[in-house]
Amino acid sequence: MRISQxxxxxxxxxxxxxxxxxxxxxxxxxxxxVTRAEYGERHLRRLxxxxxxLEVGRLPVASISKIIAAxxxxxxxxxxxxxxxxxxxxxxxxxxxxxxxxxxxRERVNGLIExxxxxxxxxxxxxxxxxxxxxxxxxxxxxxxxxSLRYYAELLMRxxxxxxxxxxxxxxxxxxxxxxxxxxxxxYGKAFDVLRRLAQESExxxxxxx
Amino acid sequence: MRISQxxxxxxxxxxxxxxxxxxxxxxxxxxxxVTRAEYGERHLRRLxxxxxxLEVGRLPVASISKIIAAxxxxxxxxxxxxxxxxxxxxxxxxxxxxxxxxxxxRERVNGLIExxxxxxxxxxxxxxxxxxxxxxxxxxxxxxxxxSLRYYAELLMRxxxxxxxxxxxxxxxxxxxxxxxxxxxxxYGKAFDVLRRLAQESExxxxxxx
Numbered sequence: 001m002r003i004s005q006x007x008x009x010x011x012x013x014x015x016x017x018x019x020x021x022x023x024x025x026x027x028x029x030x031x032x033x034v035t036r037a038e039y040g041e042r043h044l045r046r047l048x049x050x051x052x053x054l055e056v057g058r059l060p061v062a063s064i065s066k067i068i069a070a071x072x073x074x075x076x077x078x079x080x081x082x083x084x085x086x087x088x089x090x091x092x093x094x095x096x097x098x099x100x101x102x103x104x105x106r107e108r109v110n111g112l113i114e115x116x117x118x119x120x121x122x123x124x125x126x127x128x129x130x131x132x133x134x135x136x137x138x139x140x141x142x143x144x145x146x147x148s149l150r151y152y153a154e155l156l157m158r159x160x161x162x163x164x165x166x167x168x169x170x171x172x173x174x175x176x177x178x179x180x181x182x183x184x185x186x187x188y189g190k191a192f193d194v195l196r197r198l199a200q201e202s203e204x205x206x207x208x209x210x
Numbered sequence: 211m212r213i214s215q216x217x218x219x220x221x222x223x224x225x226x227x228x229x230x231x232x233x234x235x236x237x238x239x240x241x242x243x244v245t246r247a248e249y250g251e252r253h254l255r256r257l258x259x260x261x262x263x264l265e266v267g268r269l270p271v272a273s274i275s276k277i278i279a280a281x282x283x284x285x286x287x288x289x290x291x292x293x294x295x296x297x298x299x300x301x302x303x304x305x306x307x308x309x310x311x312x313x314x315x316r317e318r319v320n321g322l323i324e325x326x327x328x329x330x331x332x333x334x335x336x337x338x339x340x341x342x343x344x345x346x347x348x349x350x351x352x353x354x355x356x357x358s359l360r361y362y363a364e365l366l367m368r369x370x371x372x373x374x375x376x377x378x379x380x381x382x383x384x385x386x387x388x389x390x391x392x393x394x395x396x397x398y399g400k401a402f403d404v405l406r407r408l409a410q411e412s413e414x415x416x417x418x419x420x
Contacts, residue, residue: 079418118412130404142393153405160409183352194340199370202328208289
């Protein structure tokens with residue numbers, strides 16, 4: 001298809017598509033004449049992924065370039081490619097504190113991961129993110145207990161293992177696996193948060209007779 | 211205690227405390243001389259709540275005023291007071307769409323709430339928030355199935371009923387119940403999200419041998 005058809009099929013304006021081509025986010029079409037290139041399914045799939053990263057993941061173009069590079073590097077194992085996208089989706093960190101309090105919280109996080117038997121890269125930004133949340137709870141005088149954290153972790157592992165991982169199409173095109181990961185992580189994460197608040201409201205009504 | 215002692219005990223600077231007094235967020239101290247007022251435990255508790263609403267809930271002062279008014283109105287039932295805080299913590303909504311797509315998604319949300327037997331105010335902003343997420347999933351060609359939503363809802367109700375509601379001290383001062391709700395909703399919500407991503411990483415490593 002021509003660029004005008006690619007635009008119609010994807011719903012993305014031609015100037016935006018040209019911008020993605022210039023930035024190297026979208027591979028060039030097949031040149032069929034000096035001023036004419038042909039695009040295919042592969043380009044449509046890539047545009048879907050870019051849109052998910054931009055609109056759902058709200059990632060800056062620099063992060064998107066890194067993820068696209070991982071998608072295009074066929075030598076990179078799928079787990080590592082998904083990790084690239086996963087880490088980019090982590091909340092922007094406050095500057096990583098290098099103090100005793102943070103180190104102590106990080107130790108608690110490490111202990112939790114170990115006691116759960118989880119395999120997590122020790123450099124994962126998510127570990128520091130969790131440590132920062134624990135520090136804030138301490139500051140507010142409402143520390144999280146080990147028992148609470150275990151309870152949450154067990155529940156979530158059940159969710160992920162029984163229900164979430166099977167939705168990611170590992171065998172299809174690399175783009176589709178990443179797109180599915182982004183939607184699963186961000187939008188299902190939001191749905192989860194909203195459903196938790198709805199459950200809280202309902203349970204509060206039941207307990208307090210509202 | 212005097213205002214300087216209240217400042218030392220709460221860690222909040224005197225000018226900030228005076229601002230809260232002017233805005234009516236903090237009740238006046240007991241006037242013991244023309245230029246001297248006495249503050250007590252009640253003021254400390256209130257300052258803790260304001261700090262939680264500002265720093266954890268990231269709420270604007272106008273929302274905080276509304277929540278404080280609900281805390282001070284002893285006639286207002288606890289469930290309604292908590293609801294005031296709970297709704298204020300909802301994500302800022304995109305303008306509520308009034309179209310067929312949103313209405314259809316809202317019908318699906320209503321059906322889910324009904325099938326779960328949950329008691330939720332039909333005006334709750336959380337219901338529209340969930341509907342908007344469903345519309346976005348549809349647009350991305352990855353619609354959420356009823357089965358998935360039920361699975362999530364059941365898991366979360368178990369979490370809330372077994373583990374979360376018991377942490378809110380309903381019998382203590384009204385301030386403390388609201389503070390605990392804010393920390394529980396926001397910080398445990400974040401912890402939940404981070405733990406889910408850690409579980410995903412670990413399960414991806416196990417499945418893909420990363």
